[in-house]
Amino acid sequence: MEAHKKNLLILHLTVFVWGFTGVLGKVISIDAVPMVWYRVFIASITLFAWFQLTKTSIRITQKQFLQFFFTGGIVAIHWIFFFHAIKISTVSVTLVCLSSFTLFTAILEPLIKRQPIQAGDILVGLLIILGIYMIFKFEGHYTLGIIFGILAAVASSLFGTINSTLVQKTEPSIISFYELVGALFWTTLYRIYDGSLLSMHFNLSTSDWFYLIILGTFCTSVAYVAGVSVMKTLSAFQVALITNLEPVYGIILAxxxxxxxxxxxxxxxxxxxxxxxxxxxYPIYKKWRNKI
Incomplete structure (x- = not known):
């Protein structure tokens, strides 16, 4: 029971840290693409150091590597859209729009896994559409930020659905590492194409370096490892319910x-x-439906 309570606390702290990501995205002065590049670079090094410290084998098959590598490109797109939405609107607007990934997951998961779409999923999706419509109506000056926030949600639901299949055969931390490496590769490739990487001098302010290190380590690598570890004693329902607090924590922090x-x-x-x-x-409804 003590381990259960401890892991509940760890999960709440982890979700709180994820909520803090939006605040960091706002205070770091650089644009979304270089910010994501620094994030995945720092996170990849941190996770690799963690594997070396814990003597964890990261050997995978060529097929797995390609799956994780290309999924990492979707992860990079998600983070770029997310931080860009924050830059051109607000943390609160972006986080609420990002929450719509539940809607897109309800649509994409059955399509990818070739399962029937449930009527309850459609109802939840309609409620989310209604909420986002109201935000569009009353915060029209943030239209572009809302669009990028929703695109970030689509990317999130896509790689989340893919990972829900991949995680059945590979440790989540290993998947995360190779997806971060993939995200780093694709972001680097884009930055070479637009010339920003070739002209980069790493002359960031002290505060930017400080916040980027926090973003890459605590908000990415450490939080991810902690989030995975709690699943040993917590049910998927508890994890889903508490994870939904991320936009709430983020909006309060913002x-x-x-x-x-x-x-x-x-x-x-x-x-x-x-x-x-x-x-x-949604998770309450899913739990009830699974009991029928």
Whole structure:
């Protein structure tokens, strides 16, 4: 029982750290693409050091490597869209839009796994669409940020669905490492193409380096390893329910750090409540459906 309580606390802290990612995305001064490049570079090194320290074998087959490597490209796109949405709108708007990944997962997962789409999934999806529509209506000046936030959600649901299949055969931490390496490769390739990497001098401010190291280590590598470890004693339902607190923690943190810049219209909060209520009800509905 003590281990169960300990892992519940660890999971809450992990989700809190994930919620803090949005705040870091706002305070780091560089654009989304170089930010993601630094993030995956630091996270890859950190995870590799972790494997060396724990003497964990990272050997995989060529087929697995290619699967993880190309999925890493989707992870990179997700993070680039996520941070770009934050840069051109607010943390709160981006996090609520990102929560719509539940809707896209409900659509993509049955298609990829060739399963029937459930009526309850459609209902939850309609609630999320209603909430996002209200945000569009009352926060029209953040239209581009909302679009990129939704695109980030689509990418998140896509690689999440792919990983739900891959994780059946490989340790999640190994998958994460090779996906980070893949994300680093594809981001590097893009930065060579646009010329930004060739002209980079690594002359970031002290604060940017500090926040990037936190983002790459604690918010990516450490949080991921911690998030995986708690699954030994917690049910998938508990993990899903607590993970849904990420946008709540993120919005609260954003309001604390940025205050007036994160104040929205009443319509936004009404839409946000609908979206968050839908994603909280979704795992409860899924658990109930599985019992039938």
């Amino acid at each position: 309001f604390i750090f940025f205050q007036n810049n994160e104040q929205m219209t009443t319509g936004f909060y009404a839409g946000a409540v609908i979206v968050l209520a839908a994603i909280f009800l």
